[in-house]
Amino acid sequence: xxxxxxxxxxxxxxxxxxxxxxxxxxxxxxxxxxxxxxxxxxxxxxxxxxxxxxxxxxxxxxxxxxxxxxxxxxxxxxxxxxxxxxxxxxxxxxxxxxxxxxxxxxxxxxxxxxxxxxxxxxxxxxxxxxxxxxxxxxxxxxxxxxxxxxxxxxxxxxxxxxxxxxxxxxxxxxxxxxxxxxxxxxxxxxxxxxxxxxxxxxxxxxxxxxxxxxxxxxxxxxxxxxxxxxxxxxxxxxxxxxxxxxxxxxxxxxxxxxxxxxxxxxxxxxxxxxxxxxxxxxxxxxxxxxxxxxxxxxxxxxxxxxxxxxxxxxxxxxxxxxxxxxxxxxxxxxxxxxx
Amino acid sequence: xxxxxxxxxxxxxxxxxxxxxxxxxxxxxxxxxxxxxxxxxxxxxxxxxxxxxxxxxxxxxxxxxxxxxxxxxxxxxxxxxxxxxxxxxxxxxxxxxxxxxxxxxxxxxxxxxxxxxxxxxxxxxxxxxxxxxxxxxxxxxxxxxxxxxxxxxxxxxxxxxxxxxxxxxxxxxxxxxxxxxxxxxxxxxxxxxxxxxxxxxxxxxxxxxxxxxxxxxxxxxxxxxxxxxxxxxxxxxxxxxxxxxxxxxxxxxxxxxxxxxxxxxxxxxxxxxxxxxxxxxxxxxxxxxxxxxxxxxxxxxxxxxxxxxxxxxxxxxxxxxxxxxxxxxxxxxxxxxxxxxxxxxxxxxxxxxxxxxxxxxxxxxxxxxxxxxxxxxxxxxxxxxxxxxxxxxxxxxxxxxxxxxxxxxxxxxxxxxxxxxxxxxxxxxxxxxxxxxxxxx
Numbered sequence: 001x002x003x004x005x006x007x008x009x010x011x012x013x014x015x016x017x018x019x020x021x022x023x024x025x026x027x028x029x030x031x032x033x034x035x036x037x038x039x040x041x042x043x044x045x046x047x048x049x050x051x052x053x054x055x056x057x058x059x060x061x062x063x064x065x066x067x068x069x070x071x072x073x074x075x076x077x078x079x080x081x082x083x084x085x086x087x088x089x090x091x092x093x094x095x096x097x098x099x100x101x102x103x104x105x106x107x108x109x110x111x112x113x114x115x116x117x118x119x120x121x122x123x124x125x126x127x128x129x130x131x132x133x134x135x136x137x138x139x140x141x142x143x144x145x146x147x148x149x150x151x152x153x154x155x156x157x158x159x160x161x162x163x164x165x166x167x168x169x170x171x172x173x174x175x176x177x178x179x180x181x182x183x184x185x186x187x188x189x190x191x192x193x194x195x196x197x198x199x200x201x202x203x204x205x206x207x208x209x210x211x212x213x214x215x216x217x218x219x220x221x222x223x224x225x226x227x228x229x230x231x232x233x234x235x236x237x238x239x240x241x242x243x244x245x246x247x248x249x250x251x252x253x254x255x256x257x258x259x260x261x262x263x264x265x266x267x268x269x270x271x272x273x274x275x276x277x278x279x280x281x282x283x284x285x286x287x288x289x290x291x292x293x294x295x296x297x298x299x300x301x302x303x304x305x306x307x308x309x310x311x312x313x314x315x316x317x318x319x320x321x322x323x324x325x326x327x328x329x330x331x332x333x334x335x336x337x338x339x
Numbered sequence: 340x341x342x343x344x345x346x347x348x349x350x351x352x353x354x355x356x357x358x359x360x361x362x363x364x365x366x367x368x369x370x371x372x373x374x375x376x377x378x379x380x381x382x383x384x385x386x387x388x389x390x391x392x393x394x395x396x397x398x399x400x401x402x403x404x405x406x407x408x409x410x411x412x413x414x415x416x417x418x419x420x421x422x423x424x425x426x427x428x429x430x431x432x433x434x435x436x437x438x439x440x441x442x443x444x445x446x447x448x449x450x451x452x453x454x455x456x457x458x459x460x461x462x463x464x465x466x467x468x469x470x471x472x473x474x475x476x477x478x479x480x481x482x483x484x485x486x487x488x489x490x491x492x493x494x495x496x497x498x499x500x501x502x503x504x505x506x507x508x509x510x511x512x513x514x515x516x517x518x519x520x521x522x523x524x525x526x527x528x529x530x531x532x533x534x535x536x537x538x539x540x541x542x543x544x545x546x547x548x549x550x551x552x553x554x555x556x557x558x559x560x561x562x563x564x565x566x567x568x569x570x571x572x573x574x575x576x577x578x579x580x581x582x583x584x585x586x587x588x589x590x591x592x593x594x595x596x597x598x599x600x601x602x603x604x605x606x607x608x609x610x611x612x613x614x615x616x617x618x619x620x621x622x623x624x625x626x627x628x629x630x631x632x633x634x635x636x637x638x639x640x641x642x643x644x645x646x647x648x649x650x651x652x653x654x655x656x657x658x659x660x661x662x663x664x665x666x667x668x669x670x671x672x673x674x675x676x677x678x679x680x681x682x683x684x685x686x687x688x689x690x691x692x693x694x695x696x697x698x699x700x701x702x703x704x705x706x707x708x709x710x711x712x713x714x715x716x717x718x719x720x721x722x723x724x725x726x727x728x729x730x731x732x733x734x735x736x737x738x739x740x741x742x743x744x745x746x747x748x749x750x751x752x753x754x755x756x757x758x759x760x761x762x763x764x765x766x767x768x769x770x771x772x773x774x775x776x777x778x779x780x
């Protein structure tokens with residue numbers, strides 16, 4: 001049930017300060033990745049999970065650790081390997097003696113944390129990967145018929161390496177769909193590298209101050225959810241997601257499967273989160289356009305011909321955003337869009 | 340608060356301006372086909388009126404033109420109305436163009452403040468002047484062209500009409516018959532009157548089934564009359580010729596026959612549907628075939644020549660063609676049969692041969708008509724061959740290799756590919772082939 005009360009200017013102002021501080025702190029941890037930091041912050045404020053993809057050594061893990069410290073949240077890190085079992089993540093029942101009787105006692109796994117860093121998630125088998133499905137969507141795990149609720153907030157920040165694909169298991173579509181964003185971590189420029197070399201030492205982790213408490217961050221998340229989403233923006237989101245399906249737009253040529261309704265919900269939540277980060281009381285067309293790539297990129301499947309033709313999901317999303325007008329109105333032919 | 344109210348007013352004014360612009364665009368787009376239609380219709384109507392020789396007064400056109408424009412405007416307004424945008428939609432257009440993060444929509448709903456108005460407010464829409472002015476210009480050009488296009492009303496009114504070919508043919512025949520003095524003018528006028536009756540019906544019915552049927556019947560009737568008259572004149576001329584030149588050699592019976600034929604031909608000429616030249620008929624009537632010697636040789640020759648010419652004229656108009664090639668001569672041949680003297684021997688040929696029969700003998704060869712003999716018929720002329728026709732058959736056998744190869748083991752193949760041979764065939768679609776070609780290039 002959506003709340004009818006929208007975030008006030010005061011609430012937005014209160015939330016904006018820690019967000020700005022978080023942004024600044026993380027920029028001190030990861031140089032030259034301002035856009036990536038903004039998107040990761042946007043994702044966690046929108047209560048979403050984020051999948052980071054990039055080459056080794058460019059700061060993915062560092063960013064996650066820095067975020068955990070700044071938010072003052074409990075963090076667990078799991079290095080995914082092919083022999084990792086589901087129970088290694090969710091936890092296992094252990095036979096213990098309690099009051100003279102031997103019974104199974106649930107031993108929580110590393111998933112019982114606020115921020116789970118799933119490093120190289122694509123190296124685990126699909127069975128293990130799917131152990132995260134219920135946790136990511138419903139924020140709880142079920143072991144031997146017993147359901148255990150995860151701590152609030154709960155985020156999965158997963159990383160995967162686009163090279164060395166031998167011995168890896170591509171994430172199942174259902175799993176990928178549960179990530180709010182899939183972000184590509186790009187290499188640094190020469191100036192950024194010079195700055196890293198100047199300010200960092202190998203093996204020494206950067207100091208990250210605690211910016212918010214868990215309660216404050218929960219309040220920020222609550223405020224983000226109460227950001228106003230105008231009907232025209234919701235309509236725009238719906239038309240963009242619909243246009244990713246085959247036959248619904250010119251840009252969707254070569255698409256095998258389009259984005260799901262969950263993608264539309266994710267885009268709406270992320271847009272509200274971005275609006276809050278920018279101190280606005282409403283989400284806008286610009287928010288949707290800015291986040292469409294991060295939200296839809298991993299949710300579109302291309303067919304064989306399109307892939308062989310060199311097309312990518314990202315190019316499809318960009319084409320869809322360019323094709324779908326913000327208003328569902330046509331323009332008379334006697335008028336043209338100004339250059 | 341006052342500032343907000345002022346901002347709201349100004350934003351709404353800008354939005355209304357944008358909405359008016361878009362709605363006017365839709366109105367112009369809806370009127371475009373109407374303008375084209377009106378231009379074409381006006382062009383056709385003005386040209387038609389002018390081609391009838393009627394003068395067009397420009398003062399009388401203006402009210403009609405004004406009424407037509409008003410009607411077109413009302414119709415296009417009704418058609419374009421479903422595309423019209425509201426002020427709210429125009430506000431969304433403005434905020435998206437000015438990247439205001441939907442601030443105008445939010446302010447309109449009372450959930451936020453109206454933003455400041457930028458120094459330049461552009462709705463991002465420009466007129467396509469070629470599309471705006473094109474239809475109006477085309478319509479005007481059509482009307483002006485129709486008004487000032489040089490048209491000669493006489494030429495337009497007397498455009499040559501195409502009439503059935505049979506009428507023209509019959510007209511030509513009658514003209515020639517009168518020119519050669521074969522028929523009387525009255526008879527010619529009577530026939531021409533029948534053609535005119537057909538011609539008097541409305542032009543659009545000239546080529547109707549009934550009209551064409553009547554025309555053909557009339558033409559056939561005329562041809563038949565001409566053929567009969569031609570035959571009668573030829574018969575009279577032949578009889579006169581025989582009586583004039585071979586009277587001494589003919590028997591009395593033959594002479595009687597010729598006299599009878601002459602009389603019949605004369606009667607035929609008089610009673611024919613086409614009334615022949617009275618001068619010729621008078622001359623023929625005054626001749627006594629039994630006493631031709633009362634006429635000079637020159638008079639008879641002249642009369643025969645006249646009959647020959649007139650018969651030829653009638654023949655030239657398809658008289659013979661109507662009855663069939665040589666039909667008249669067949670009749671003459673048939674009439675000649677049986678006129679030979681009877682005798683025991685078979686006829687020796689000629690038109691006066693007797694009706695004798697071939698003698699019956701006991702020899703087998705005499706009665707062998709060759710009916711049991713089969714002969715192959717072949718046709719090397721392929722010019723009339725049709726599609727699907729069998730042009731030839733040939734017996735043949737498949738080229739089967741009967742060489743014994745001995746038993747082969749399971750899984751072995753007797754057709755082993757050699758170097759350069761195609762041993763398998765791709766089953767890829769053309770699209771997939773193109774993709775693979777591009778990938779491995």
